[in-house]
Amino acid sequence: MEFAFTEEQEMIRDSAESFLQDVSTSEAVRTAMATEEGFDAELWQKICSDMYWQALHIPEEFGGLGLGYVELAVLFEEMGRRLLCSPFFSTVALGVNALLVAGNEEQKAQWLPQIAEGNLTATLAYTAKNSWDADSITAVAKKEGEGFVLSGQYKYVPDGHTAGLLIVAARDENSSGEESISLFVLPANTAGVSRTWTPTMDQTRKQAEVTLDNVFVESSNLLGVAGKAWSQLEQVTQLAVIAVAAEQAGGARQILDLTVDYTQERVQFGRTIASFQAIKHRAADMMVQVECSKSAVYYAACVAQESLFCNDKAGEQVAEELPVAAALAKSYCSDAYFHCAAEAIQLHGGVGFTWEYDPHLYFKRAKSSETFLGNGAYHREKIAQAIL
């Protein structure tokens, strides 16, 4: 056991930090978020060709860098700090993870190299309802000849309107619950697929509705075994919420830093407001939550690493912790980020309530990321089920 970053991991953090500081400024974020696509295509290409982040945890045999989930969490943390607007989260946390978890060798060989090269973005669509459980999947897959016909609707799909590759869940007709769910991978331009951007309160992360209208896919588009995909989908969402939690930890840390800086400059009653104990103590409480968020994320990332890539018995044991480690990280970081971002607005006073200052960007991201894939209470209930 060594719960500290290696030198290489620190280097990845440093280079991400300085790169993002330059390219994901407040101005850049505001420009990107005002567009329907939600990201700057040139910057995305730069990330893909210069930084190679999209390939980070794709195994080398599929054209990736073959690094691990801890390195990935470091990237997500730094991206969350800077509210990077890009299809990275959807492509890597949802798309790559889904292919790694559920894809067979041919499917991985078909899609992962394209993602690694930066030619393809991806996302995951499953819920049609205002929830994230198995029952939220209403799209239907019908066996037809050598393939399947898919029909149905998906909501809250991150970058659903821009992604090149869709991974979708669908169920057998008249089934319910966790039974009879299948996962499919299909190019977004397949006939019968339509996508509409959904405007959102947090403009830094785009969502879309996806509709499948009698979409025919070959059986080679089926990921895993027909009707048996729920546990794989669960694993994918568990891996994804660890990425969300990492972004949240980074965002919470950044908003704390911004707030402390601001209070050190603002003078009232003849002294900086940072010298008031009421403000110091609230900043201290924010820091506790920031550090605890990081601890939760780093641990969960170690578990995710074993869950995806373990090759020994000790690793297998760790991998079993994935459901609770993910729920813990998502639950804690969701609440911590919201708390810190809300405090940031309060401690900025009137300027905190303006469009011009940045706290609202973090406050809105905090809420959207809290809601996405289940909020704090939702994940605490999962933990309650595991321990009670």
Add this chain to the structure above:
Amino acid sequence: MKISFSPEDEQFRQEIAGWLKDNLKGEFEELRHRGGPGDEHMFPEERKIWEQHMAQAGWTCPGWPVEHGGKGLSINQQVIFHEEYARAGGPGHMGHIGEGLAGPTIIAFGTEEQKKRFLPGIVDGTEYWCQGYSEPSAGSDLANVKTKAHFDEASGKWVISGQKVWTSLAHESDWCFVIARTEPGSQGHKGLAFLLVPMKQEGVEVRPIEQLTGTSEFNEVFFDNAVTDADNIVGKPGEGWKIAMALLGFERGVSTLGQQMHFQNELDEIIKVAKENGSSEEPAIRQRIADAWMGLRIMRYNSLRMLSGGADGSLQKEAMIYKLYWATWHANLGKLAMDVLGNESEILDEGPYELNRLQSMYLFTRSDTIYGGTNEIQRNIIAERALGMPKEPKGR
């Protein structure tokens, strides 16, 4: 970053778990799960015997270097040791102030003679220590201590006069480390010394203070021309503050992991009660139990980060959150325990005031946010040292 233990470490786990299973029974059976925080007044004599029993097998001070009588365990093995000890219900260490505070301070700052004189007594479980910091007018403002000490040339001894208060386990202790003012007229953290003072002497009087639990774990200690040998000063006169502060750093070391397993036992008990009385079906209680469970896991991750990062013993600024975090968590756990018990939380085991384990835990957690630096002082420290915010204005 890696969180699984190596096969060698797992083998070590078997060894300590096996030893505890074979030894924590018979005459020691009644000590299981006893003597922890809130229960420290229980079985003091029996726990000292247990400590000596552990010492004979070499299990006291296992994290100390071998040359000082420890086992020189790696950080990972210490983690395992503390986990297994608490898992087995190992009783609260009578010697924890010696092992966790006095010993490490002497190892870091003491002379060779002091190490020879004092460390073996701690390792053997034959000499027990208490911490003489707080005074009636020096609580959070510790630098305001008024206890005086001077060196008496005639007898060749330090002579100490003054009053300490809230001194835990003073009544069970052989030695006290005392912060005293050796430079007459000095103020604040200047002019202080760190003295090692024997408790069993005429000039020392210990008066127990009854706590809100109805029991007495801490005391007032009066020094009236108490004496200690010339050699029993750690560092030089005037260096007392530096040493006193370094010692507080040791408080956040690996022993926190043992404390966490103790917390786990408490949480397990709460979960058991919740399942038995059906409160585990109430959504609000489910949320709070899950929250407590998560909070404890995070506490563990925090300390693993702290331990893995600070191999040189230096505390990163992240470590400053540790005390505030666990104290707050534990206070919430205490309240959760009572809310899970419901109406039964009021009912005592026996009159006149016999608290059960969860009740005494609940009441005792009110002190966690006070001793060892109150929550407010912790927040000042975090804001000033970790976040670089301005220092509090001084009133004098």
